[in-house]
Amino acid sequence: MRFPALQSRNFVIFTAGNFSAMNALWINRVVIGWLGWELTGLASWVGFLSFLLFAPTFISSPLFGVILDRVDLRRAAIVSQTVVIAAVTALLVFYVTGLLTIWLLGLVALVIGVTSSADRTVRFVLVPLVVDKAALANAVAIHGISFNTARLIGPAVGGLLIAAIGTGVTILLNVLMILPFLAVLFVIRLSDREKPKAERQPFFREMLDGARYAAGHPVIRQAMLLSALYSITIRGILEILPAVADGEFHRGASGLGQMLAASGAGALVAAVLIALRRPGASERGITPAAYISIAAGIVGAVALGATDNWLVAMATVFVLGFSATANGIDLQTSVQLALSDSYRSRVMSLWIVLVIGGAAMNAIALGFLADLFGMPGTLIGAGIACAILCGIGIFGLRRRAAASP
Numbered sequence: 001m002r003f004p005a006l007q008s009r010n011f012v013i014f015t016a017g018n019f020s021a022m023n024a025l026w027i028n029r030v031v032i033g034w035l036g037w038e039l040t041g042l043a044s045w046v047g048f049l050s051f052l053l054f055a056p057t058f059i060s061s062p063l064f065g066v067i068l069d070r071v072d073l074r075r076a077a078i079v080s081q082t083v084v085i086a087a088v089t090a091l092l093v094f095y096v097t098g099l100l101t102i103w104l105l106g107l108v109a110l111v112i113g114v115t116s117s118a119d120r121t122v123r124f125v126l127v128p129l130v131v132d133k134a135a136l137a138n139a140v141a142i143h144g145i146s147f148n149t150a151r152l153i154g155p156a157v158g159g160l161l162i163a164a165i166g167t168g169v170t171i172l173l174n175v176l177m178i179l180p181f182l183a184v185l186f187v188i189r190l191s192d193r194e195k196p197k198a199e200r201q202p203f204f205r206e207m208l209d210g211a212r213y214a215a216g217h218p219v220i221r222q223a224m225l226l227s228a229l230y231s232i233t234i235r236g237i238l239e240i241l242p243a244v245a246d247g248e249f250h251r252g253a254s255g256l257g258q259m260l261a262a263s264g265a266g267a268l269v270a271a272v273l274i275a276l277r278r279p280g281a282s283e284r285g286i287t288p289a290a291y292i293s294i295a296a297g298i299v300g301a302v303a304l305g306a307t308d309n310w311l312v313a314m315a316t317v318f319v320l321g322f323s324a325t326a327n328g329i330d331l332q333t334s335v336q337l338a339l340s341d342s343y344r345s346r347v348m349s350l351w352i353v354l355v356i357g358g359a360a361m362n363a364i365a366l367g368f369l370a371d372l373f374g375m376p377g378t379l380i381g382a383g384i385a386c387a388i389l390c391g392i393g394i395f396g397l398r399r400r401a402a403a404s405p
Helices: 009-040 043-054 056-068 073-096 102-129 133-165 167-187 203-216 218-231 235-239 241-248 252-277 288-306 310-337 341-373 375-403
Strands: none
Touching: 009 043, 009 073, 009 102, 009 133, 009 167, 009 241, 009 252, 043 102, 043 235, 043 241, 043 341, 056 073, 056 102, 056 203, 056 341, 073 102, 073 167, 102 133, 102 341, 133 167, 133 252, 133 310, 203 218, 203 341, 218 235, 218 288, 218 310, 218 341, 218 375, 235 241, 235 288, 235 310, 235 341, 235 375, 241 252, 241 341, 241 375, 252 310, 288 310, 288 375, 310 341, 341 375
16 A cells, blocks of 8 residues: 555544644644734734744753653643643634734744644654554654645635635634644554663753764754754745735735645645655655755745746745745655654654744744845845755765765
C-alpha cells in the first residue's frame, strides 16, 4: 500500500482530529492579524502580533521539550487544547461585546503563543505512539504534510471566511474546529515510549544534552540550519500578508482571502507532490527538493516585492506557499527519521524554535522594515538575504562534510 500508516484506524482518527485543530489555530492566526490591521492600520502591529503568537517558542519550547520527555503526553495534550479553547473563546467574547483593544488582542495572542509552543511539540511526539513502528516513516511524512498543509490552507480559509461571514462567526468556528481533537485525545490508543538508556539528569543538563545531540548529528544539524535560515528570511512574509494585500494592493479582507487562498493552493500542490514522490518517506538525509524549495522561496519573495500587478502577486504568493510547505515537510521528515524516542521531544522542540520562532522574528522585522522603508524593498531585501545566508550555510556544510574523515 502506498500509505501504510493509513491502514491504522488509530492513526487515521488522530490525524483527522489533529488536522481540524491545526487548521483552526491557523485560521485564528489570520483572524488576529486582520484584527490588528483593522485596529491600527500598521504593518508593524501585524508583525508584532505574529511575534506574540510564535516568539514564546524561543523561550518555552525547549523547556517544554524536556518536560514532555518526563510527563504523560495524553494529559499534556488535553491541558494544552483546553487552554487554547479558553483563549479563543475569550477573543470571541471581547470581539462581540466591543471590548477588544489592541492590548487585549496582544494578550490573547501571547497566551495562545505560549500554549502552542508546548502543543506543537506534543503533536510531533505523539505520532510515533499512535502507529506501528513498521509504518512510522510513512506516518511521519503524513504528519509533516498535514502540519505544513494546515499552516498554509488554514489562513487561506480564514481570509475567505472573514470576507464571507464576518470575523465573529469565524472565531466561533475556530472553537468548534478544535473540539474534535480534544475528544480524540481521550479515545486514541498510545503505545509505551522507549525508556531512556540512562538515568534522568538535572533538567537543564537534559535540555543541553538534547541540543548537543542535534548539533552532533550531521543530518539533523543540516536540516535545522537550513530550516532556520529559511525561516528568518522568507517564511515570515506569509505572516504579514494582511499588510501586503490591503496596504500595498488595497484589496481589503476579500483580497487577503484571495492571497491566502493562493498560498494555500501552493501548499496543497507541494503536499501532493511530496506524497507521490516519497510515499514511504524512505529517503534519509537532506533531499535535493529541500534546496529547490529554498530557491523557489527566494524567487517568490523578490518577485512579490518587484510587482504592482495583482495577478502576478497572487502567482508569487502561490510560489511562496509551495516553497514553505515543501521546505517544511522535507526538512522536518529528515529530522524525525533521524531521531530516537529518547531525544524526540527535546530535538523536535528545538526544530520548532528554529522554524516557528524564526518565522516570528522574521515577521516582526519585516513589519517594522516595511513601515520604515516600504513593503517592496523589504520583500526584495528578504529574498536577497535568504540567497546570501543560505549560500553561505550550504557552502559551510559541504566544506565541513568534505573535511570529515
